[in-house]
Amino acid sequence: xxxxxxxxxxxxxxxxxxxxxxxxxxxxxxxxxxxxxxxxxxxxxxxxxxxxxxxxxxxxxxxxxxxxxxxxxxxxxxxxxxxxxxxxxxxxxxxxxxxxxxxxxxxxxxxxxxxxxxxxxxxxxxxxxxxxxxxxxxxxxxxxxxxxxxxxxxxxxxxxxxxxxxxxxxxxxxxxxxxxxxxxxxxxxxxxxxxxxxxxxxxxxxxxxxxxxxxxxxxxxxxxxxxxxxxxxxxxxxxxxxxxxxxxxxxxxxxxxxxxxxxxxxxxxxxxxxxxxxxxxxxxxxxxxxxxxxxxxxxxxxxxxxxxxxxxxxxxxxxxxxxxxxxxxxxxxxxxxxxxxxxxxxxxxxxxxxxxxxxxxxxxxxxxxxxxxxxxxxxxxxxxxxxxxxxxxxxxx
Amino acid sequence: xxxxxxxxxxxxxxxxxxxxxxxxxxxxxxxxxxxxxxxxxxxxxxxxxxxxxxxxxxxxxxxxxxxxxxxxxxxxxxxxxxxxxxxxxxxxxxxxxxxxxxxxxxxxxxxxxxxxxxxxxxxxxxxxxxxxxxxxxxxxxxxxxxxxxxxxxxxxxxxxxxxxxxxxxxxxxxxxxxxxxxxxxxxxxxxxxxxxxxxxxxxxxxxxxxxxxxxxxxxxxxxxxxxxxxxxxxxxxxxxxxxxxxxxxxxxxxxxxxxxxxxxxxxxxxxxxxxxxxxxxxxxxxxxxxxxxxxxxxxxxxxxxxxxxxxxxxxxxxxxxxxxxxxxxxxxxxxxxxxxxxxxxxxxxxxxxxxxxxxxxxxxxxxxxxxxxxxxxxxxxxxxxxxxx
Numbered sequence: 001x002x003x004x005x006x007x008x009x010x011x012x013x014x015x016x017x018x019x020x021x022x023x024x025x026x027x028x029x030x031x032x033x034x035x036x037x038x039x040x041x042x043x044x045x046x047x048x049x050x051x052x053x054x055x056x057x058x059x060x061x062x063x064x065x066x067x068x069x070x071x072x073x074x075x076x077x078x079x080x081x082x083x084x085x086x087x088x089x090x091x092x093x094x095x096x097x098x099x100x101x102x103x104x105x106x107x108x109x110x111x112x113x114x115x116x117x118x119x120x121x122x123x124x125x126x127x128x129x130x131x132x133x134x135x136x137x138x139x140x141x142x143x144x145x146x147x148x149x150x151x152x153x154x155x156x157x158x159x160x161x162x163x164x165x166x167x168x169x170x171x172x173x174x175x176x177x178x179x180x181x182x183x184x185x186x187x188x189x190x191x192x193x194x195x196x197x198x199x200x201x202x203x204x205x206x207x208x209x210x211x212x213x214x215x216x217x218x219x220x221x222x223x224x225x226x227x228x229x230x231x232x233x234x235x236x237x238x239x240x241x242x243x244x245x246x247x248x249x250x251x252x253x254x255x256x257x258x259x260x261x262x263x264x265x266x267x268x269x270x271x272x273x274x275x276x277x278x279x280x281x282x283x284x285x286x287x288x289x290x291x292x293x294x295x296x297x298x299x300x301x302x303x304x305x306x307x308x309x310x311x312x313x314x315x316x317x318x319x320x321x322x323x324x325x326x327x328x329x330x331x332x333x334x335x336x337x338x339x340x341x342x343x344x345x346x347x348x349x350x351x352x353x354x355x356x357x358x359x360x361x362x363x364x365x366x367x368x369x370x371x372x373x374x375x376x377x378x379x380x381x382x383x384x385x386x387x388x389x390x391x392x393x394x395x396x397x
Numbered sequence: 398x399x400x401x402x403x404x405x406x407x408x409x410x411x412x413x414x415x416x417x418x419x420x421x422x423x424x425x426x427x428x429x430x431x432x433x434x435x436x437x438x439x440x441x442x443x444x445x446x447x448x449x450x451x452x453x454x455x456x457x458x459x460x461x462x463x464x465x466x467x468x469x470x471x472x473x474x475x476x477x478x479x480x481x482x483x484x485x486x487x488x489x490x491x492x493x494x495x496x497x498x499x500x501x502x503x504x505x506x507x508x509x510x511x512x513x514x515x516x517x518x519x520x521x522x523x524x525x526x527x528x529x530x531x532x533x534x535x536x537x538x539x540x541x542x543x544x545x546x547x548x549x550x551x552x553x554x555x556x557x558x559x560x561x562x563x564x565x566x567x568x569x570x571x572x573x574x575x576x577x578x579x580x581x582x583x584x585x586x587x588x589x590x591x592x593x594x595x596x597x598x599x600x601x602x603x604x605x606x607x608x609x610x611x612x613x614x615x616x617x618x619x620x621x622x623x624x625x626x627x628x629x630x631x632x633x634x635x636x637x638x639x640x641x642x643x644x645x646x647x648x649x650x651x652x653x654x655x656x657x658x659x660x661x662x663x664x665x666x667x668x669x670x671x672x673x674x675x676x677x678x679x680x681x682x683x684x685x686x687x688x689x690x691x692x693x694x695x696x697x698x699x700x701x702x703x704x705x706x707x708x709x710x711x712x713x714x715x716x717x718x719x720x721x722x723x724x725x726x727x728x729x730x731x732x733x734x735x736x737x738x739x740x741x742x743x744x745x746x747x748x749x750x751x752x753x754x755x756x757x758x759x760x761x762x763x764x765x766x767x768x769x770x771x772x773x774x775x776x777x778x779x780x781x782x783x784x785x786x
Contacts (some may be wrong), residue, residue: 004694004697004701017678094665168486210751225692238782242782242783242784245784246783246784246785253785254784254785255785256778256784256785257773257784257785259774260769261784262774262775262778262779262782262784263771263778265778265782265784266773266774266775266777266778266782267718267774267780268720269715269777269781270715270718270719273695273712273715273719274688274691274692274695274715275691275718276695277691277694277695277698278687278690278691278694280694281694299687302683302684302687303687313781343525348676348680349674351679351680351684352676352679353685355667355679355682355683357666358686359664359667359668359681371712392413
């Protein structure tokens with residue numbers, strides 16, 4: 001269990017894992033990449049049944065109003081199984097954006113006519129009706145129920161909208177405005193399960209300073225969800241590598257018995273282990289709408305990306321040539337990690353954001369003091385000594 | 398739906414205990430650093446400092462009251478550590494006893510041993526050195542050759558112990574000895590405490606990288622140890638020692654306060670010395686800060702798990718590799734930021750009283766001591782990941 005997570009969160013992750021493990025997600029991802037989204041959309045409906053698509057939707061709109069702490073648990077599991085589709089967009093960023101829009105920001109009621117065009121009425125989503133009035137409530141309800149998949153372009157971090165073909169709602173959110181987006185040219189991603197669409201802004205939905213704040217929050221939410229996917233994908237790559245290294249025999253022994261292999265995989269485990277708490281604390285910070293949101297979300301994205309990339313490189317090396325094939329499922333994770341590593345802000349942008357936050361003052365440079373976890377407040381029964389400080393000097397042995 | 402729990406949410410600085418520690422340290426930490434703990438004068442000064450800490454009941458806050466502590470929860474120990482490092486307080490001269498021997502005694506010692514050993518350890522009236530390694534038993538600790546031979550009322554110790562931290566000036570030491578002739582590897586070992594001033598003990602200080610004598614070689618020639626100084630059962634020393642090894646690698650050897658404080662100083666150094674367009678150095682500063690924060694969050698979560706009744710096993714190896722590599726990277730980044738000034742090692746002119754350079758030289762030892770990082774990675778691979786042996 002991930003350090004710091006509750007038993008309920010572990011159970012939630014376990015039930016998602018069990019469902020996805022049975023859902024033949026790699027096969028669905030391959031068909032998604034080939035243009036047949038039906039099996040993948042079935043996975044999305046199953047996720048909706050378990051509440052995943054409702055997590056970020058407020059209760060008043062038919063959602064669960066869950067916190068980001070729970071959202072990252074879900075997104076990590078989606079990354080763990082390389083679920084195809086606009087995960088960070090539809091599960092996190094778009095519902096957060098719509099829910100955060102101020103009530104008076106709407107540019108006007110929408111009619112069905114305004115929404116015509118583009119890919120909005122997806123053939124893949126039978127029953128998904130376009131909301132005509134009192135937006136965004138019907139969209140939020142649709143997202144929560146799993147009847148609607150949404151995506152968005154949010155330049156400059158997200159210059160293209162991913163998977164518009166699967167989405168019943170495509171938004172363009174930038175410069176303090178939110179618009180319905182019309183997808184244009186479509187590009188292939190390095191991840192065959194993702195397609196990238198250029199979009200042009202259509203019907204104006206909302207604008208103003210408060211809208212800019214809502215967009216900023218949606219970007220942080222999507223970045224956090226993307227980081228969680230990366231961490232989950234990294235875990236899957238480590239698990240696959242450990243399995244392969246235990247089975248593949250060379251020189252008469254499983255290759256996992258060689259230290260050169262062991263130590264690489266140990267480093268992967270270390271990277272993933274210490275990225276986890278950064279992800280979870282960023283979720284807690286975002287839940288609290290804390291002043292440290294930018295710092296913590298970016299730190300999580302940096303650490304999860306680095307950990308996932310190390311997992312991917314090592315997984316390929318440990319698998320050898322078979323890992324370098326399309327035949328082996330490993331490529332689904334390898335290429336998704338590469339795609340997500342640059343999505344939702346580059347490593348350089350996120351490191352710059354962290355530095356901007358921590359270097360504003362001598363005080364800001366410090367670490368937060370006083371992390372408190374309720375469970376840690378009780379004395380350690382029968383375990384009185386944690387030992388004491390080790391200042392400055394080595395304890396050789 | 399809102400699943401309860403979540404990670405260590407930053408909860409501000411409201412703890413009364415934190416305030417007490419901070420205030421006390423502000424009033425008592427020497428303005429100028431004490432002389433090096435690896436000199437006779439400095440060792441005495443550090444022992445004196447420990448007396449002050451103990452008088453304020455701050456030397457062993459998580460220990461029971463009877464032994465000089467406060468019976469405080471593990472979290473308070475982490476709080477103490479964070480404040481201690483943030484205040485740049487002196488090195489803990491008794492650290493080997495405090496965080497290696499004491500946890501072993503709590504787990505395996507008799508009531509008589511606890512009563513006899515712990516109070517004087519808490520006040521540093523007795524300072525303990527460790528005596529694990531031998532010339533031919535380093536990473537391969539089970540290759541120990543030093544012997545304990547049964548004698549009237551106790552044991553006679555003979556052999557050589559190596560790389561014994563603090564042994565040059567400490568009072569007592571603890572380690573493993575082969576007590577069953579012919580027993581191989583981890584069998585037939587006994588965990589013993591012994592007096593460094595006893596007849597038959599010769600200590601030869603070893604000058605380390607950087608010139609100090611932080612460790613020593615110990616020669617033992619028929620040194621008598623009473624039976625009361627065996628910890629656990631004779632012959633069961635390996636199992637007893639492994640509980641200590643886990644402490645050394647994980648929670649208790651390196652509290653996150655050390656890295657949090659160093660990362661904060663690094664960011665401040667960047668503010669003063671960093672070129673705003675040097676994104677390569679900027680990224681290293683950021684990564685060091687992120688690493689220190691990750692280690693802190695992870696440690697707090699682990700402390701919460703232990704407080705809830707969990708235990709710490711092979712996963713302590715994850716932390717050992719992480720903090721030791723973080724420490725090197727953090728200090729190398731600081732020295733690179735200092736440019737040519739980083740080389741200065743004279744007390745009159747060096748930067749920040751030499752703390753970056755000293756810290757760097759010290760950090761280089763981290764991947765080696767407390768079980769080399771190679772040993773740790775093997776432990777992670779075999780015991781956590783389940784790779785074949």
